[in-house]
Amino acid sequence: MAVAALSAPMAGSAIAADTLTGPADLPFAFEDGSYPNAEQIFTEKGIKLVRGDGNITLVDCDPTIKQIRVMAVKDESVNRQGTYCFASHARTGLLTLELDRVFAIDAGDQPLSAELTAEDGTSKTVTIAKDGYASVGEGQVGGSRSTLIEIRVTGPGETAPAPSGDATLAFTGKLTIGDSERMCTATLVDRDWVLTAKSCFADDPSVSNTVTAGVPKKKTTLTVGRTDLNTSGGHTTDVTKLVPHPDRDLVMARLARRATNVTPVALSATTPAAGEMLTFAGFGRTAGEWAPSKLHTGAFAVDTVEPSGVALTPSSPADATVCKGDAGAPLLRIENGKPALVALGSRSSQAGCLGSAAGADLRSWDTRTDDIRAWITATALRPQGDMTGDKIGDLTAVWDDSTLHSYPGLGTGQLGSQIPLIGGTTWSTIKHLTKGDFTGDGIADLMSIWGDGTLHYYRGKGDGTIDTQRVVTLGGDTWLPIRNIAAGDFNKDGVDDLITIWGDGTLHLYTGKGDGQLNNGITVSQGAATWLTVKHTAAGDFNKDGVADLMAIWGDGSLHLYTGKGDGQLNNGTTMIGGTTWSTIKHLTAGDYNKDGVADLKAVWNDGTLRYYSGKGDGTINTQIQVTVGGTTWGSVRQLA
Numbered sequence: 001m002a003v004a005a006l007s008a009p010m011a012g013s014a015i016a017a018d019t020l021t022g023p024a025d026l027p028f029a030f031e032d033g034s035y036p037n038a039e040q041i042f043t044e045k046g047i048k049l050v051r052g053d054g055n056i057t058l059v060d061c062d063p064t065i066k067q068i069r070v071m072a073v074k075d076e077s078v079n080r081q082g083t084y085c086f087a088s089h090a091r092t093g094l095l096t097l098e099l100d101r102v103f104a105i106d107a108g109d110q111p112l113s114a115e116l117t118a119e120d121g122t123s124k125t126v127t128i129a130k131d132g133y134a135s136v137g138e139g140q141v142g143g144s145r146s147t148l149i150e151i152r153v154t155g156p157g158e159t160a161p162a163p164s165g166d167a168t169l170a171f172t173g174k175l176t177i178g179d180s181e182r183m184c185t186a187t188l189v190d191r192d193w194v195l196t197a198k199s200c201f202a203d204d205p206s207v208s209n210t211v212t213a214g215v216p217k218k219k220t221t222l223t224v225g226r227t228d229l230n231t232s233g234g235h236t237t238d239v240t241k242l243v244p245h246p247d248r249d250l251v252m253a254r255l256a257r258r259a260t261n262v263t264p265v266a267l268s269a270t271t272p273a274a275g276e277m278l279t280f281a282g283f284g285r286t287a288g289e290w291a292p293s294k295l296h297t298g299a300f301a302v303d304t305v306e307p308s309g310v311a312l313t314p315s316s317p318a319d320a321t322v323c324k325g326d327a328g329a330p331l332l333r334i335e336n337g338k339p340a341l342v343a344l345g346s347r348s349s350q351a352g353c354l355g356s357a358a359g360a361d362l363r364s365w366d367t368r369t370d371d372i373r374a375w376i377t378a379t380a381l382r383p384q385g386d387m388t389g390d391k392i393g394d395l396t397a398v399w400d401d402s403t404l405h406s407y408p409g410l411g412t413g414q415l416g417s418q419i420p421l422i423g424g425t426t427w428s429t430i431k432h433l434t435k436g437d438f439t440g441d442g443i444a445d446l447m448s449i450w451g452d453g454t455l456h457y458y459r460g461k462g463d464g465t466i467d468t469q470r471v472v473t474l475g476g477d478t479w480l481p482i483r484n485i486a487a488g489d490f491n492k493d494g495v496d497d498l499i500t501i502w503g504d505g506t507l508h509l510y511t512g513k514g515d516g517q518l519n520n521g522i523t524v525s526q527g528a529a530t531w532l533t534v535k536h537t538a539a540g541d542f543n544k545d546g547v548a549d550l551m552a553i554w555g556d557g558s559l560h561l562y563t564g565k566g567d568g569q570l571n572n573g574t575t576m577i578g579g580t581t582w583s584t585i586k587h588l589t590a591g592d593y594n595k596d597g598v599a600d601l602k603a604v605w606n607d608g609t610l611r612y613y614s615g616k617g618d619g620t621i622n623t624q625i626q627v628t629v630g631g632t633t634w635g636s637v638r639q640l641a
Contacts, residue, residue, distance in 0.1 A: 022249065022309055022365040026347035028199040028206070029284065029364070031183035031325035035095075036290055036355030046079030048098040053180035054291020055093030056151055061085035066109040066131075070148060073101035073138065088112075090230055090293065091155035094180050102148040103139030107132045115150035123149075163226050163233040168339065170234070171265040172295055172330055173224025174283045175200065175253070181218065183291070185282040185329035186253065187341060188224050188264045190380035191546070192494055196328030197346050197367070198244050198251040211244040211251055222255060225262040227295040229283070235259040243379050248308050249327075249346040249367045252379045258440070258494030265330060267373045268340035272310050276302045278342060279332045280312075280364075284325030285354045291325070300331070300364070310343060312364045322348035322364035323356075331366045343368050377597075382494075384540050384599050385409075385435050385591025387444045389462045393591025395602065396421070396435055396446060398639040402428035406464045407629065413593045413600065413612035415629040419464045431480070433639035435589070436487025436496030436539075438512045444591075445516065446641065447472070447487060447498060453480035457516035474510065474518045483532065486590075488539030488548025492566045499524070499539060499550060505532030509568045526562060526570040535583075540590035540599025543619040551576070551590060551601065557583025561619050576621060587640035602627070608635030 035041075035049035041058065042048050049058060061067065067085040074082035084099065088110045105114050107128040115125045116136055124146075128134045137146030171188040175196055184200035199205035201216060216239055225234025241254035272278070281297045298320035300312040312331075314320035322329075322345055331343035343366035351359035369376065378391075385393035392409035399405065402425040407415040429451035438445045438457060446458040446466055454477050458466040481503035487496045495512035500521075502508060507524040533555035542549045547564035552573070554560065557580035560573035584606040593600045598615035605611060610627040 022347045022367075023311070023363070026349055026363060026365055028197070028249075029322055029324060029327040029345055029348045029350070030197065030200045030205075031284060031291075031327075033180050033183065034355070035097075036285075044079065045081060045084075046075070047081075047084055050096040050098065051180075052095035053093060053176070053183065054285075054289075055090040056086050056088055056095040056153060057290060059085055059087045067106075068108045068110075068112065068151065068153075069106040070099065070102055070151075071104040071106075071139075072099055072148075073103065075101070086151065088153045089291070091153070093151075093153035095151045096149060097151070099148045101138060101145055103137050103143075104133065104135050105148075107134075110153045111155070113150075113152045113154055114148060116146040116148050118144045118146045120144065127154075161231050163228065163231045165227060167225075167227060169281050169295060169297070169330075169332075170225050170227060170262055171339075172227070172281050172283070173222050174229060175239070175328065176221045176223075177201065177216070178218035178220075183283075183325050184327045185284060185325065185345065186222060186224070187328065187330040187344065188259060188262055189252075189267065189341065189376055190264050191258045191260060191262070191492075192255055192382065193380045194222060194224065194239075194253050194255065195341075195344060195369070195376060196251060196253060197344060198249045199346065200327055201242060201244075201251060205249075209249060211242060213243055214241060216242055216253075220253070222253070224259060228293055230293040233261075235262055245372065245375065248372070250344060250369070250372075252376065254442075258492075260493055265332075266335065266338055266340040267376060268333060268335055268342045268370055269373055270333075270335070270342075271370055272302050272305050272342060272368070274302055274305060276333075277315060278302065278312075279339075280320075280322065280326075280329060280345065280366075281332065282322070282326035282329030282345060284327075284329065284345075285323035287319075287321075287352055287354060290354055303363075307368075309346070309365055309367050312366060314362050319352060319362065321350060321352045321362050323350055323353035341369055343370075381595070381597050382546075383437075383442055383444070383592060384488075385444050385589075385593075386442070387435075387460045387462070387466075388464045389443060390595075391442075391592075392595050393593040393600070394444070394464065395589070395591070396433070396641045397634075397637045398427045398430055398433060400636040400638060401425060402638075408464055409591070409593050411593075411595050413614060413625055413627065415627055417629075421466055422468065427639075430639055432482060432485045433641045434485045434487045434498070435591070435641040436498075436512075437489075438487070438496050438514075438516045440493075440495040440512075440514050447485070448639075449479045449482055449485065451480075453477035455479045455518075459516060470516055472516070472518055474520065484534060484537045486537040486539035486550065488541070488550075488564075488590075489546075490539075490548045490564045490566075490568050492547050497548070497568070499537070501531045501534055501537065503532070505529035507531045507570075511568065522568055524568065524570055526572070536585060536588035538588045538590035538601060540592070540615075541597075542590075542599045542615045542617075542621075544598050544617045549599070549619065551588070553582045553585055553588060556580055563619060574619065577623070586635065587637060589640050602640070604634045604637055604640060606635070608632035610634040 033051040186194040186196040220239035329345040348364035
């Protein structure tokens with residue numbers, strides 16, 4: 001955005017957004033990496049600058065400071081100078097170019113690599129250390145005439161400074177797609193998801209703004225949690241999955257690693273109003289910078305409100321412009337004292353942005369998000385116990401014939417037909433079974449303790465079935481004294497953990513590593529060594545705070561909930577409905593069986609029925625509903641998960 005600094009005030013109380021296409025005369029605002037004013041530079045200085053990530057730029061040579069210096073054979077007939085100097089603005093950088101007859105390169109204060117193409121078409125990459133110098137091409141004895149085609153600053157260079165300044169808008173991040181082929185702003189809406197513009201990923205959004213759901217075509221990296229990209233801290237991770245909105249310039253992008261240290265933005269539900277003042281925050285170009293490291297903001301006025309978007313004009317500063325790289329940037333208002341998302345950047349005139357002509361047309365168009373909060377939250381919903389990929393909890397059971405089956409959830413607490421799983425009748429010696437997402441991929445896996453005391457992990461395939469076993473190395477064959485196991489995300493890192501009651505009555509938590517393996521256990525202080533009288537446990541997020549809680553049926557037949565603190569420890573227990581009637585329960589498990597983001601219970605009673613108790617979201621549960629599948633045959637189940 002073509003503004004000077006992170007200074008514009010937040011005001012107003014409305015929300016804005018953009019239609020699928022928006023005004024056809026406004027280009028999409030993604031950064032394509034094209035070098036600003038490249039044609040003019042070529043005419044004046046005889047060097048062809050093609051594209052990059054904005055972190056390496058051509059500058060005037062200054063003998064008093066360290067710069068990247070490229071020496072070439074001077075040729076006035078093509079305006080080629082003898083020396084070209086470049087500034088490096090970050091610890092890494094990319095610039096592609098075409099400069100003929102290069103014979104030497106001085107790296108300056110950053111290590112770099114340079115790719116050159118010789119007359120015979122062969123390419124060579126030269127690595128140059130910090131403060132290093134290299135003769136290349138004609139500068140070497142017998143060297144051939146060569147063209148410099150790429151410079152990369154390879155870091156790490158100086159240690160990045162610690163974050164500083166206001167972190168209010170730290171939910172705003174930057175996406176880099178491919179080899180800096182596209183760059184956009186993104187907004188953290190959930191610790192596992194960012195929301196950005198679909199046009200950032202479309203092949204040519206001016207022709208078709210279509211993006212295929214699933215893994216991005218090209219490696220995509222997010223940096224979020226810092227308002228200055230050149231500082232340390234925050235969160236950097238790859239994007240593993242795209243979920244495009246069907247008819248708006250919006251796409252949800254799932255993170256490979258959960259952003260546990262960054263607070264997501266709130267989602268506004270208020271429709272924008274003409275004349276309302278809103279704040280736009282982005283990492284796009286400004287009037288003077290190609291790739292600014294600092295987040296910048298501006299105040300914009302809502303001109304018109306359409307069903308899927310809003311038209312905006314700048315208010316403060318009056319010449320602020322949404323530029324390349326601002327696609328996906330949040331448009332915000334203050335609600336309840338905090339920023340709330342009202343729309344995302346999509347299109348703009350880009351007048352006055354670096355590389356674009358100045359002009360009076362400063363319009364921009366943002367995609368509304370106020371009326372699609374349900375889509376955002378449903379997409380970001382983290383499944384609990386889902387083995388089929390539909391975000392509905394499923395059930396697994398070992399029967400008295402020693403076979404293992406899964407039962408897909410229908411979203412109502414009821415179950416579909418059974419799916420036989422691997423292992424045939426070999427499950428007879430299993431002592432304990434639990435289900436959880438031990439890889440953080442959104443699909444539930446199984447974990448079991450066998451009669452020989454070993455712990456095994458079975459990765460869920462996403463179709464209701466599981467892969468063959470893998471031994472959990474932690475603990476070897478010492479797991480036999482375990483009395484109860486359950487799985488849930490007790491440390492809020494996006495990977496489920498194993499919680500166990502040992503034979504001495506203590507409760508222990510083993511956090512998941514994300515690959516089916518476990519970290520060393522920690523003792524859960526709640527309850528000390530009193531857990532031996534617990535008959536059954538089940539884990540899930542019953543109060544919708546993103547942290548797993550523990551349900552436990554005690555020896556007196558009462559059911560208690562122990563909410564998770566987020567660090568692996570538990571709060572004091574609260575008594576659930578049913579008094580002491582839970583004493584006749586044979587098996588207990590938990591999962592989100594109605595797709596509302598809250599854990600529910602399922603229990604097998606001594607009459608052989610399976611009953612479902614939906615979670616209310618406040619840590620309590622509703623009264624029972626009998627599961628019709630299986631009738632009264634569930635009494636024959638040996639293990640339930």
